[in-house]
Amino acid sequence: MRTVYLNGEYMPETEARVSVFDRGFLMADGVYEVTSVLGGRLIDFDGHTVRLQRSLDELEMRSPISREDLLEVHRELVRVNEIDEGMIYLQITRGAPGDRDFVFPDPETTAPTIVLFTQNKPGLADSPAAKKGIKVISIDDIRWGRRDIKTVQLLYPSMGKMMAKKAGADDAWMIEDGFVTEGTSNNAYIVKGNKIITRALSNDILHGITRAAVLRFAREAQMEVEERSFTLEEARTADEAFVTSASTFVMPVVQIDDAVLGDGTPGRVAPRLREIYLEESVRAAV
Template sequence: MTRTVYVNGDYLPEDQATVSIFDRGFLMSDGVYEVVSVLDSKLLDFGGHIVRLKRSLAELQMDNPLSDDEYLDVHRQLIEKNDITDGLVYLQVTRGNPGDRDFAFPPAGTRPTVVMFTQSNPGLADNPAAKTGWKIISVEDLRWGRRDIKTVQLLYPSLAKMEAKARGVNDAWLVEDGKVTEGTSNNAYIVKGNTIITRALSNDILHGITRAAVLRFANEAQMKVEERSFTIDEAQNADEAFVTSASAFVMPVVEIDGAAVGDGKVGAVATRLREIYLDEMRKAAV
């Protein structure tokens, strides 16, 4: 069945949707994106994703083409047109097509390209991996220095993800100067004693929307949170580990570079945080 997608104001069958070969998103990875989860045909933490989108656009000196209400309307239209119960809505904004290829981008006023599409994922919240946990490897972090901007420059994370797949595990944690930055598409955490530890926000990591919500819920549940960097060795010797993202929610990690974390089973803290997150997000979904 052909999906309906959105391109620059038009709703089209996916096989009829096109973008110029001169679009800077295609030529230069000059664009940003967001992914919003859908449960029970409603959007999770939509407002947070739009706030981050606007920040990313501003950091790249790119015009914001739509209002918050227009973004919300397109998301809802796509959910309805594609009959999405559980899944994702992908949103991408690029600097558009100013003409011939040039490293120097055009001044403000060039119309950005806006693309949105859905991906159906029945049972998204019931991922069986949440019961068994992920196994991960560590790889050197070779990305550019502005990871706080959610750009479409995803080649290196893709290569790291493929290395993990080739080695028979679920994902990779990226390491810089001996410390974990984040996962290929998620924020990273360990638990030691009663303390949840995760890297502090900076240009080094993505300011995760799920991260913000989970840490807020952890504080409300009177769990201790410490924002600091940690090493792979420290993670291997932790009681628990987990990651957060818009699509994985809270996902336990049970093995790092072949070493079991804790007893090698899904821990109580990650399990509880996943339960709280899904419950609270469903209540607030739009």
């Protein structure tokens, strides 16, 4: 039985209740973050709080909690749920104004809803998938135009993962005008020669917290990084490919559709970046 946090209170998960009029339930009017826990400490916490505030600002939604209190809630949930390796899911919605309406409710009279819960994931850092790599398929990117806001509108990414599962793959990369945007829940990269290539930040992709850290570590390790769009065909002929996210860190990709990359096993760059990321992130964890 997990302890969860709901609107200022810690409670058993079976007792947590949210109104049927909550706009997160009715209109996907909410944002979220997922923070990994390694060794009982939080990975990239500051990056997630900064992005959370950006998402709230873009949707003209107020935060119901301060950064300091949010850190305390994360730490308390890790403690009471005895999480050594796992994740903390955070969601803030615009709340329940009392009835369904397309117009935003007055933020001064409607309190946002905030929910946090843990997911216990032993062996998160030592993932078997990272050793063998994953397979991805390509699908059309038909999402809305503000993918940089981390909203709870996750139906199409969920459908993409189901398409991948039915095709015998692990995930999907989304394609728009012939170019790879990102994965269903991660940022996408290819490696050509010694150069790491990934799409530049814009409204088209999520501004990944793990992405920012990995690119910083790559540059510090004297790896060449180029932020630009790349086509699906370019990806299919790359030397390596990988994805990054808060829950998978750096995950090698060994096959895109029917194209096997290299010899079908993780190359040199992605495993090294994963090693560096885990080492540095655990050192800086709070």
